Amino acid sequence: MARKRHEDALATRARLLDAAERVFRRRGVGHTSLAEVADAAGVTRGAIYWHFKDKADLFQALVRRVEMPINAALEEMSRASAADPLGAVRRLAVHALQGLAADRRTQAVFDVVFLRCEYTEELAPVRARQLGDRKDCLRRCEAAFERAIAKGELPAGTDARVAAQGLYALVTGLMRSWVETPGRFDLGAVAPKLVDVYIAGLKSDPPRRTPAPRKSAAGRVRRPQAA
Amino acid sequence: MARKRHEDALATRARLLDAAERVFRRRGVGHTSLAEVADAAGVTRGAIYWHFKDKADLFQALVRRVEMPINAALEEMSRASAADPLGAVRRLAVHALQGLAADRRTQAVFDVVFLRCEYTEELAPVRARQLGDRKDCLRRCEAAFERAIAKGELPAGTDARVAAQGLYALVTGLMRSWVETPGRFDLGAVAPKLVDVYIAGLKSDPPRRTPAPRKSAAGRVRRPQAA
DNA sequence: GTTTACATACATTCGTGTATGTTTGTAAAA
DNA sequence: TTTTACAAACATACACGAATGTATGTAAAC
Numbered sequence: 001m002a003r004k005r006h007e008d009a010l011a012t013r014a015r016l017l018d019a020a021e022r023v024f025r026r027r028g029v030g031h032t033s034l035a036e037v038a039d040a041a042g043v044t045r046g047a048i049y050w051h052f053k054d055k056a057d058l059f060q061a062l063v064r065r066v067e068m069p070i071n072a073a074l075e076e077m078s079r080a081s082a083a084d085p086l087g088a089v090r091r092l093a094v095h096a097l098q099g100l101a102a103d104r105r106t107q108a109v110f111d112v113v114f115l116r117c118e119y120t121e122e123l124a125p126v127r128a129r130q131l132g133d134r135k136d137c138l139r140r141c142e143a144a145f146e147r148a149i150a151k152g153e154l155p156a157g158t159d160a161r162v163a164a165q166g167l168y169a170l171v172t173g174l175m176r177s178w179v180e181t182p183g184r185f186d187l188g189a190v191a192p193k194l195v196d197v198y199i200a201g202l203k204s205d206p207p208r209r210t211p212a213p214r215k216s217a218a219g220r221v222r223r224p225q226a227a
Numbered sequence: 228m229a230r231k232r233h234e235d236a237l238a239t240r241a242r243l244l245d246a247a248e249r250v251f252r253r254r255g256v257g258h259t260s261l262a263e264v265a266d267a268a269g270v271t272r273g274a275i276y277w278h279f280k281d282k283a284d285l286f287q288a289l290v291r292r293v294e295m296p297i298n299a300a301l302e303e304m305s306r307a308s309a310a311d312p313l314g315a316v317r318r319l320a321v322h323a324l325q326g327l328a329a330d331r332r333t334q335a336v337f338d339v340v341f342l343r344c345e346y347t348e349e350l351a352p353v354r355a356r357q358l359g360d361r362k363d364c365l366r367r368c369e370a371a372f373e374r375a376i377a378k379g380e381l382p383a384g385t386d387a388r389v390a391a392q393g394l395y396a397l398v399t400g401l402m403r404s405w406v407e408t409p410g411r412f413d414l415g416a417v418a419p420k421l422v423d424v425y426i427a428g429l430k431s432d433p434p435r436r437t438p439a440p441r442k443s444a445a446g447r448v449r450r451p452q453a454a
Numbered sequence: 455g456t457t458t459a460c461a462t463a464c465a466t467t468c469g470t471g472t473a474t475g476t477t478t479g480t481a482a483a484a
Numbered sequence: 485t486t487t488t489a490c491a492a493a494c495a496t497a498c499a500c501g502a503a504t505g506t507a508t509g510t511a512a513a514c
Contacts, residue, residue: 004494199432271460
């Protein structure tokens with residue numbers, strides 16, 4: 001085929017990404033050949049190899065399309081955490097969950113990321129980016145919780161790091177749960193309730209910092225069943 | 228090679244499962260050929276096709292090896308939930324997490340299940356089983372929370388279903404987080420703290436049942452920032 | 455002698471990467 | 485302004501390896 005104009009080429013690229021989303025979701029990243037993606041986009045493999053280096057590169061571009069809004073929300077949370085730390089964290093968590101519940105593209109990408117791909121060597125760059133994003137998110141949330149402690153919104157002695165890990169686990173766990181069975185529950189409605197449950201728990205029974213990292217065997221628990 | 232005795236054959240089968248655990252974890256389920264598994268086990272593909280129907284069958288057997296203890300803990304939880312519902316739920320969640328933190332085989336299988344395989348058509352039976360297990364777990368936890376409400380351990384009007392979904396998300400989210408970066412935090416120590424945070428949150432700010440499923444647009448939040 | 459528990463060999467399919475072909479926008483040269 | 489040359493944006497073709505399933509071989513246990 002012939003040469004297109006710039007905008008036509010960008011349209012082709014976008015159609016390739018859309019097609020990859022659909023096919024990856026249905027057949028899995030590793031199980032789909034680039035020929036299938038090309039077919040679904042109405043082009044040939046040549047188009048893919050023109051726009052992308054290989055399948056991993058295509059996948060990476062696919063993920064980055066939905067990363068930006070989340071990162072923007074993270075930034076905003078860090079700003080707002082100065083005045084209202086707990087509120088900022090709450091808004092971030094709820095916003096992330098409701099964003100997933102509302103946006104079809106986000107749903108497709110999270111479906112692929114959670115269930116339809118395996119993180120081996122060839123996806124190492126994607127994986128590294130995911131872990132970096134997670135680390136960043138945890139650091140920001142931890143910082144916000146620290147501010148909440150300083151402001152007296154959370155009890156002194158609260159382990160902000162553990163608190164952040166718990167919130168992250170709750171949110172991502174909900175995301176995965178919902179992606180596994182979409183439509184089985186109303187994520188948009190459940191999200192604020194459960195985030196509030198967790199934050200209320202942080203206030204009334206927060207994770208305490210371990211008083212001193214003794215040399216004794218770690219891993220076992222000692223807390224006498226605080227029920 | 229020659230024929231072995233029954234116990235020898237069972238040992239070969241076990242070594243195949245062990246080898247598959249290692250290779251799947253390193254290279255991903257879809258990206259590993261059965262020849263690699265056979266090599267790692269010191270046999271040929273013939274042995275695999277003797278003991279298992281195909282790769283999916285091998286993977287399924289691999290997962291089932293670690294499912295039993297968890298299901299047993301679930302049963303025990305249901306029994307204990309009559310007398311001490313919240314305590315039983317708490318013990319189940321903490322036990323599951325610490326079981327992951329302690330057992331190498333469980334770690335390997337969860338690693339593969341979370342990160343190194345893609346759930347496509349060929350893994351449909353495995354997937355169906357996972358979803359069934361999840362459903363069972365959610366139902367039992369919901370029932371336990373209902374008992375807790377009946378006993379006054381949780382406020383009346385608490386939505387037990389949502390409460391169970393949140394706990395499940397927290398626990399599985401922690402599992403995945405820890406599997407993603409093992410050694411980055413002490414799961415055995417963090418687990419009871421965060422489970423307690425969540426349960427304390429259920430007590431002080433529980434998810435309320437939606438009073439009446441009005442016809443109004445669902446999904447948006449209305450709660451006036453309960454900070 | 456028969457079946458078990460594998461090993462070996464084979465045919466076939468599939469996917470990838472690359473090399474090459476082809477057409478047309480587009481900008482500079484004339 | 486027309487022509488020329490180049491490069492963008494793909495399509496097509498090919499070579500290669502790799503994985504699967506099956507078919508067959510085989511030696512020891514029972």
